[in-house]
Amino acid sequence: VAETATPTIPGRCKPLSSPTSILEEARARLHVSAVPDSLPCRDKEFDDIYSFVESKILDGTGGCMYISGVPGTGKTATVREVTRALQQACDDGELPYFKYIEINGMKLTEPRQAYVQILKQLTKQKATPDHAADLLNKQFTTRGPRKETVVLLADELDLLWTRKQDVMYNIFDWPSHPHARLVVLAVANTMDLPERIMMKRVSSRLGLTRMTFQPYTFRQLQEIVVSRMKSLKAFDDDAIQLAARKVAAVSGDARRALDICRRATEITETMSPSKKANILVSTCHVDAALQEMFSSPKIVAIRSCAIQEKLFLRAIVAEFHRTGLEEAEFAKLYSQHISLCRFDDLQPPSTSELAGMCSRLGSIRLLLVEHGRNDLFMRVRLNVSQDDILYALKEKSGV
């Protein structure tokens, strides 16, 4: 059955509704999936990769390139754009024909499935990993009538690591064969991956052609958002700058900046009282979105606890102060809790109830607790700083 099946998702009964307002249009453009035709702020990287691949295709040789950078810096998008441009040049007759293949380490169940994927995309054949490896070996290492160059994008390279590293070795070894005509573009996150996890013979085959994608600076992030908002007046300039500066300070991840802007449009929509046609997303909306995405909920969680749970947190802090350690046994905390109850004139809980409370706080990870089997000797640690707890509890009692 699976052999003949064609993978599809059932179609819609009714077509999608197209965006009606400016904000909806902006949201559609800001979605991460709406990759623009040319990526802003990645011109240099684009040129480098383009000339590398182009020269290999023209010469009819093979080679490897290692591309690294933190997530969300446009690595995969740039490589895809390069191949798009090359395909265009190929269609125009400026370049000989080449074939583009893509594999992603995260989309494979195990590293050796990479062979199956490559073979499938190359010849539409289906085979077991071992057989596919043999076939590929034969294809790339022996002289054949094949004329076209193959460009292979190996995304999430670190997932292709095996103990013997045979998958990585093969992928980097094939280009060095004179008849292979294979260009490998390997993409991963860490800069020093070849030195860290690869054996000498693998990293030497990878070669020294490397490229690092730096995280976006706030100017670049701003430019990315502005370029997507071209000829659409939905954002205040300061609002975009605020989002860009915040994201650049934390990670420089373009996805994050786009998500924040998208969330800000939603907030604007819900906060605006009337359905006016032209509402601008202002800094306060972006600020609300930033608060939502970056703030830690722990203080709010502590404040929304029941009275006895708060008291238990206070008992933990008191016990830590008493012993000077960052860890306490449940029996000690119980005694401490009882005495705090007496101070505050509350009804003291039974041990079972307190244990329940402790495991509740442990399940939302305000506390780190051991397994409940240890009972009275269960060790309890805080997952929040003591200052945060005191701050959260003090503010409340002051009101």
Add this chain to the structure above:
Amino acid sequence: MKQKQMKSKKSTVSGDSLMEQLPLQKTCDLLRHRVSQLSTPPQIHGYDQERRQLLDLIRRTGTTGESNSALLIGPRGCGKSMLVENVVEELMLDKEIRDNLLHVRLNGLLQTDDKIALKEITRQLQLENTVGTKVFGSFAETLQFLLDALKSGSHSSKPILFVLDEFDLFAHHKNQTLLYNLFDVAQSAQAPVCVLGLTCRLDVVELLEKRVKSRFSHRQIHLFNNITLGDYTQLFISYLSLPDHFTDTKFVKTWNKHIQELASDQTVLGVLRRQFEFNKDVRSLQQLLMYPVCCVNENHPLLLPADFVDGMKIQTTDTKSAMLHGVSILELCLIIAMKHLTEIYDGELFNFEMVYSEYRKFAQKRSSMQVYEKAVVLKAFEHLIALELVKTMDGSGSRVQKEYRLLLLLVHPSQILDALQKYPNCPTEVKQWAQCSVI
């Protein structure tokens, strides 16, 4: 018990009470349904903003084909699944969305690895590699098939709503392959999906790998119950009141009036306040109401404040003390001996020989009780270990002889004193011995 049965028989036999019994029976069924969480509650308290956000999010996936991902975070029993169910129920009333949205439910406790989860997804989506309820192909093939299917989808294909219950367990799968792929689909121009994760861990985002985290949209909807005692009482009323269209209007009126009276009763309020102080979430309220609701029968047609007090007592009993009521006097003596040992030697570990000599000292010098042989005492001692009132420090496979294994007492001194107060026919000597360790 027998009397009660007799009475109930009588009442069923007599014809006139049959009519009265009917609404009561229905009431019991309805309330039990509500309290045991089989049906959605009559009203959602709070969460207006969160609900609207969630509704907008799923609706946009349904109508404009926008791909989204979000996490619902909140402590256990705060109503995460209830909220999602409620929102989906409301959206399904809309014909356009009902016809167009596919709904996939996954649970981290059932789909313990990606292989099972993938099969479940293809089964629920009824893709072409499923026949009946069987999914064909190996793990790798299923993944490729699913990815191809999602990739071949475009804006013209049906949007899919993925609801991942116990999301934090999915983050423990190997390489987080499933999460990466779901989020990746949500972030690229493929079939429109909406990925909703439900979890109780506040730090769940830190569990994600950095590339998975980058693909997640960081939309987090936090559900904290910020209810006051007044709201809590209102919830209490809403859980126990009957709807107006319930069969017998007269009965409904008297019942609801009675519930209103209950809610202003000082005893009931005291019980509610105590529960509120300990645990604010709604599920604990439901558990508290369980006992009183189950008490209602034809001999006891109305809820009484005393029922709530009883229910509270059942919930708050200390389980260890209750267990201590069931042990024999000899075992109790051993527990007291162990308590003295831990107190004298300040939490040091002890073994059976030490406990035995302590027991002998007491039994021979101070009491008129029978002094048992060592074998009998050892038997009682092993019983205590089996009850996990005492814990051995070394693993079960150790080669140390039974009498010399190091042990810890898992009973708090206050629990022992508490249990001795209520122990039936406890000898006075034992009580006195428990109070002071000097013999």
